[in-house]
Amino acid sequence: MALPQNKIVRWIDRRLPVFTFLDHELNQYPTPRNLNYWWNFGSLAGIMLVIMIVTGIFLAMQYTPHVDYAFNSVERIMRDVDYGWLMRYIHMNGASFFFIVTYIHIFRGLYYGSYKEPRELLWILGVVILLLMMATAFMGYVLPWGQMSFWGATVITNLFSAFPGIGNDIVTWLWGGFAIGNPTLNRFYALHYLLPFVIVAVVGLHLVALHQHGSNNPLGIDRKGPQDSIPFHPYYTYKDMFGLSVFLIIFALFVFYAPNFLGDPQNYIPANPLQTPPEIVPEWYFLPFYAILRSIPNKLFGVCAMFGSILVLFIVPWLDTSKVRSSYFRPVYKWVFWLLVIDAFVLGWVGAHRPEGWFVVIGRIGTFYYYLHFLILMPFIGWFERPLPLPPSIAEAVLGKGGGTLPGAAAAREKP
């Protein structure tokens, strides 16, 4: 029906149903009619992944992974390669923007309960993607071989020495030697090139899992019939493209007018193993986790707390005991969610400072609250909270008397 009647298309499709597949998954794909703009960030993250891979491949054609040449080869890309500066600034700021959209995407999932039955594996695959992104970003930051590249790599790889008994052997194994050197840079480069394609594969699984039950929606209720859905095209293709365009404006303002704003000036100084920079700070997107690491006085427990702060996300579908997905109908959890958002910002702020004085105290409170949220508040609030009454269906909530597009507004008006 929706397939073109072109003979060649039909010939191919009968043997290799790519057109039917695209038609099902991108065109007819039934999507809840009430998705708001927070649902744009998944596709934005996918597009950022493509942008990073494309610019990364062009950079790889000119980059030299050797401790003596890496720094200068990056500067050569900036100076002598046609549009090298553009590829490099897009890639460099792209990492930040990839994390911005991914973090918003994750918080959206947390707010609307997108991890709940039957989307647990969808959520877990997302956490796997986050971990792969973090590993990729960390190793990518080492490649320019500036001061922060080198010392950031030193701090992070040394974390593994905290493991009792085998810690130092693990670190030597990671480095490929007894200090960070050329073997380390080479393997980081190899893995930095490899992992994005692993991410592509996991994103593929993420999409398969997504399309099994379709998107969650701001009301968090299941679709009850065809009146609750609209086809993905043209509704969400246009909505996503409009959102992408707005996003690209902000991204372009950074790439063209403040390309080094999110970076550290120290990384324009070539790596020097004999000189420690005054402050070793990771990129901004790691700061909350860095704060958690430094909040614990014991190295091993600090490392465990840091990795645990991500690993805890894996069990979120079972930590949240509420049967109601969307926080819109959860009068208590809604506030707790925003406290978690504030906590993440506070931890990021603490992570940018030396752990001295009040920063230690605030960092510890922030770390404590982070775990409190997931391990205590999530299960307990689900037990005692009395959710608001859910609307009977998406269509009724959206097209009800108010007729507004905001599901929340419509639902609110329907309440007695």
Added chain:
Amino acid sequence: MNARSGLLIAAFLVATPALAQTPPASPPAAVPAADADVMPALPKVPWSFDGPFGTFDRAALQRGFQIYNEVCSNCHSMNLLSYRDLSALGYSEDQIKAIAAQKEVTDGPNDQGEMFQRPALPADHFVAPFANEKAARAANNGALPPDLSVIIKARDGGADYVHGILTGFTAPPAGFPMSDNMQYDLYFPGYQIAMPPPLADNTVSFADGTQPLLDEEARDVTTFLTWASEPTMEERKRTGAKVVIFLLAMTGVLYGAKRRVWSKLH
């Protein structure tokens, strides 16, 4: 839609962590000891290359290169630049050949298998003042003059910082413990810098009649160093204007299209 609004959006997006890195400003007089955290605020210079449409003043670039060539290059290398890059400053090919030919480089081996000296060519990198780091330290009381190729990008405060260092030499406050062979500079972290004041009024004489006062020299050489740190800056900003205008138009069109598509639903 200028650099500042870009920064505002940035500050909003990453809110506290980025802002928190800005060092607190405090008046220079209130500084009792070498505490690098309580540095005086850098004077903000209105640069020609500021803002979304900023460009480099070509005359200032040439004066700045002259200062680098006559003063800074006695101690500081600029390994990432080649003489051919100077065409961006408005020098002709012959002028660049003449500038390069003032320096000698080692080339070879020749057909006899021996290295030999020859005048530098436009394709050569800027010739460094010292053969290696050890030689540089030996000639500078153990201090290493940093390479200046990306110095503006490699320091907090960028151009304002370098300008501040060049103009910030003063006598140390009474009772300030100075180490041997060190100078007091208001804007250097810790206040003690190994570099003697490189510029003063009339350190150079400009062919275009510009008065070579200290602040003029400092601004000119900083302009040159900013260009050197990112020779593609003007191209970047020009491209950015086109890209952002295109994206704004595309956003408008897509907004209309989205509204139109969705209006069928309500």
